[in-house]
Amino acid sequence: MDLNNKDTHAYALLHNAYVVNHIREFEEPLLRAGVPLMTQAAAAIAHVACGVLASRPENRPRNQRIVVLCGSGNNGGDGLYAGAILADKGFDVCAIAVGATLHDGGLAALLQAGGKLFHLCDFFDTPDSCDGSIEGHIVKSTPAEAVELVSRADVVLDAITGIGAQGPLRGVAKELVNAINHSEAWQSCTQSTDRAHMQCDCTESPRPSVIAVDAPSGIGVDDGSMPGDMLAADVTITFGALKPCLILPPACFSCGRIIVVDFDFPLHTASPVARAMDADIARKTIRLPQHTDSKYSRGVVGLITGSAQYPGAAVLSAEAAARSNVGMVRYLGPDRASNMVLAQLPEAVLSPGRVQSWIVGSGVPDTDDAYDTQREHIASLLKRYTDDAAGTDLHDVDTVEIGAAGNNDPERNDIPSSHHGSATDIPLCVDAGALSLLPQRVSGRVIITPHSGELSRLLKRYGETVTAQEINAEPYRWARRIQQFTGSTVLLKGACTIVVGPDTNGDIRTLTVDSATSWLATAGAGDVLAGVMGALLAQTEAMTDSNSSTPISTVDIAASAAFIHGNAARAAAGMRPWSLTEHIRRYDKNVNFQVTQPSTIGQPIVASELIGSLPQVVEALFSDSVS
Template sequence: MRRAHTVDQVRRAEDAVLARVPEGALMQRAAHGLAVAIADLLGGVYGRDVLLLVGSGDNGGDALYAGAALARRGARVQAVLLSETVHAGGLAALKAGYGEVVAAPDARRPDVLVDGIVGIGGRPGLRPDAAAALALFDSVPVVAVDVPSGVGVDTGELDGPHVRADVTVTFGTHKICHLVDPAAQACGVVTLVDLELPLPPAPIEALQAADVAALLPRPEAAAHKYTRGVVGVSAGSDAYPGAAVLCTSGAAGGLAGMVRYVGAAVDAVRARHPGVVVGEGRVQAWVVGSGGHDQAEAALARALEDGVPTVVDADALAHLPPAGTGDLVLTPHAGELASLLGVDRAEVEAAQLAHARAAAERFGAVVLLKGRHSITARPDGRARVTTSGLPWLAVAGAGDVLAGVVGALLAAGLDPFDAASVGSWLHGAAAVQAGGGGPVTPEAVADAIGAVVGDLLG
């Protein structure tokens, strides 16, 4: 599990460690990890040019100590101090290690720029002098210390100029900005240096393959199709029959024992999936709304009468009942979530975590906000971020497949939070497998679900 903690949680944990270890021990460990990561990025140290941009906080100290280590190994290290006060010990170490402090870097293009400008306590945005210093080196690879300076650490939001890193070396634990967009897009590849901090439970998580494997429902030796769960799909319409096919494709990936279809696209569904049962009957979960058009409201009402967990997608989102109606998983994209909350889409995209949490609280439901890093949020604020996908998954019909996958997991017995986050992870991993890292179709993503599950359980 990749866990992301808040600034306050990290500081409390660091204080607990600092009370029992020698002064400077944590910073030395962090700086060593930072120096190793820079060396790895450069493919060596001797003769390389390293430029440090150093602010007043501990991140600046980490950069200075790492710079000293690199200078001792033969790198040419220059530091530009962006504050009148910087970490004294780090500055002394850099000078003792033959690093240089300069008012401005010389004309030589550095091999790497180390961002030690602002730490985890900084506000979003950068001061003009820091932004100007960065602008001089916009084509140079950047390693950020702990977080890219200028991002919203606890929110994942951006507001003004900020560092866009190629690599971010973080310490102790991931921070929320490393997982949540749009700030996560500024982090590049994130490397974690373990500081053995006594951290509390994390408010934000990102499932990894082992976590998904542990959560997947497995059939018992004496299982049959009904004990494994029946998922009902009420999707598609005369206008959008393909949505029914794609939604049942996601549901029919083998995670549940049976798929039952009710809707206007019976012939299309039967042609693709002869094993899908057509017609009313008992189910353990419903998926409604994908391509539902003007039939979505009635379909949602019928599904809610059954009192079983329900995935509410696409057109059905406009007809949500009051909070507390049942175990619901809402699967909006940013535009649909904006409509639900009465805000502009740009507001949702700029503050994705905040809006996913707000919708989960308002509707008393699990909300799966689809995006590059999809967010699954519970009404109590706990959230999971999906990092398994790729940009090629942004294709029409992919959301219909996702709704079906989540519905199958609900029918198989997972709770709404686990079903949504596990389903989102599987959906992303299936896209990678189906396209080999390249373009994918929603049909191929659905077809790859079984292989992904097999790899996890193999």
């Protein structure tokens, strides 16, 4: 795969997610030309099912019972044809119909191959094609019997709904999926939703492996929401292109490993709604040192972080920045925090001077209840980032009267001259307490890094009343909304982080970053992320100064910081680096279907441990071990 060319089909197939309307546009001419897409899809599903069966724990000696949950649309048709292929191979296959009808051809094929059908609907309409020869192979069943069948299966194909799903599962489909999730087989398996931990820890009585056909039924295909009951998958086999739900939270946590069947869709003709972040993008944000370098040319980060109340955030953000490949860190803050920074990082410079990026707000109180000098300084800096402040020289930060030290750094003029620019020239990241100081409207060069609670408060300022819980249920929707309100680049923190903002052409670009581990949900992790962000912003600025590369969008830089941060957490927790290609694969005959993962589950970490891992994560970006 040519990872250097973002336009290649192979790259788009594994990274770019397209909405249902685009998928329909892609498939339409192929179907019109008579390309047997359903047959191809079914063959791939059957092959994947065989692989999954072969990879299941050996304490299930038969490993041959397959249940297909079928809806009445083409998704059900895929499942039925796949069931027919598997029945032909000698597996014990039955389908469970949740609707009043089924795909005619698919059902006929299944029955002819020796499969059975159980239907749950009182008004099931047996197709004419199913004549008397298959009598006894179509059986009316109850939900309880269906759950029993499912529980005794080795593999379940979830073919209830695909891209034709409308809203949450309803009727019999909802009832069945709900009952399966509450069945003993499912309840006895505790499964982490962290993809890296994904393994069934009940080896004595493993539940069936679930293969979702195209997408797990019941999830919001276009927006990654989970509006109701759904069956979490171990593997999702998807057709033609990634769907947004496969990479957007929260749905992405219920999709398992993803296998994409290539139908040669002209992917380059449509804009993806979201893209999966990978090491290749992160690598481009690292400026390797050169023999002509000075500390200034490698990037200088300015931090207005920490406070008298939370001085630890100053240490974490400053050290994380210093360890993420920059020449210098300037820290500006109250005495207590400054002293702590200096004790931990004697290399830090505590005087004002020129910087190539600003990080503000980590560890700063978020209200003006008590007077705080940091808030005052940040407010004064942020004023220059409002639309009407364009043209202000931001390099003379000493005029902002930040910190106790007022001496000019004699070497400050070593910062490249291109940085005598306007207000939006120095990229800035607004974190934590500074979010409440954000001007109404800023440029895309301003990154905001809220978690859902902070985003809830921020949205209120723009007239939207939405709780953190509601944001967690639809993070993509709310990340886009705040991006539209503010104009900024938005990094919405979460187990899968979403980054939305303008690309270098001004078009909105969304990246999802899935490298984190749930061990990362710990105090101070956000301060470390802010430091990494500052370092990447400063060094990409330094790259632009030396004209050594094409411009990198702020979205990519923000996503890269989250990616590196996530992998640092994984390293600190003793886990392997996250790998996109391990998680999302193109279908071919040799694709690996392993459901359980031998990787360690990792161990608890504290935020300061991430910092020590940052240099090795940066180094690993340039080796082949991360992708």
